[in-house]
Amino acid sequence: MSEWRGIPREEVPWFPTIDAKKCIGCRECLTICKNGVLAFDEASQKSQVLNPYNCVVECRTCARLCSAEAILFPSEMEFTQWLNDYRNTHERNDIH
Numbered sequence: 338m339s340e341w342r343g344i345p346r347e348e349v350p351w352f353p354t355i356d357a358k359k360c361i362g363c364r365e366c367l368t369i370c371k372n373g374v375l376a377f378d379e380a381s382q383k384s385q386v387l388n389p390y391n392c393v394v395e396c397r398t399c400a401r402l403c404s405a406e407a408i409l410f411p412s413e414m415e416f417t418q419w420l421n422d423y424r425n426t427h428e429r430n431d432i433h
């Protein structure tokens with residue numbers, strides 16, 4: 338299992354969420370991400386999240402490029418809060 342800063346990747350809540358109501362099906366996000374996180378759903382003609390934990394933690398490239406602002410991530414504040422809570426809960430000094 339892969340890790341991020343010593344934390345199992347699947348415990349790290351960092352991955353895109355796509356607002357299907359906003360997605361216009363332009364596929365720009367699929368062009369930019371080479372990690373297999375996203376896939377195109379032909380039925381709905383919209384992108385969807387296929388492998389959330391393939392997403393590179395703290396990358397937001399696809400969200401920045403989505404002209405429809407359909408891709409969402411946790412805010413920096415939310416993510417920092419989560420990391421602090423995780424450290425406190427696990428009393429881990431090796432997580433930076």
Ligand code: SF4
Nearest residue numbers: 360361363364366403
């Ligand atoms: S870039 Fe945005 S609008 Fe275009 S397919 Fe991806 S999520 Fe949908």
Ligand code: SF4
Nearest residue numbers: 370374392393396399
């Ligand atoms: S944030 Fe980066 S790694 Fe994650 S899905 Fe978007 S482009 Fe891919």
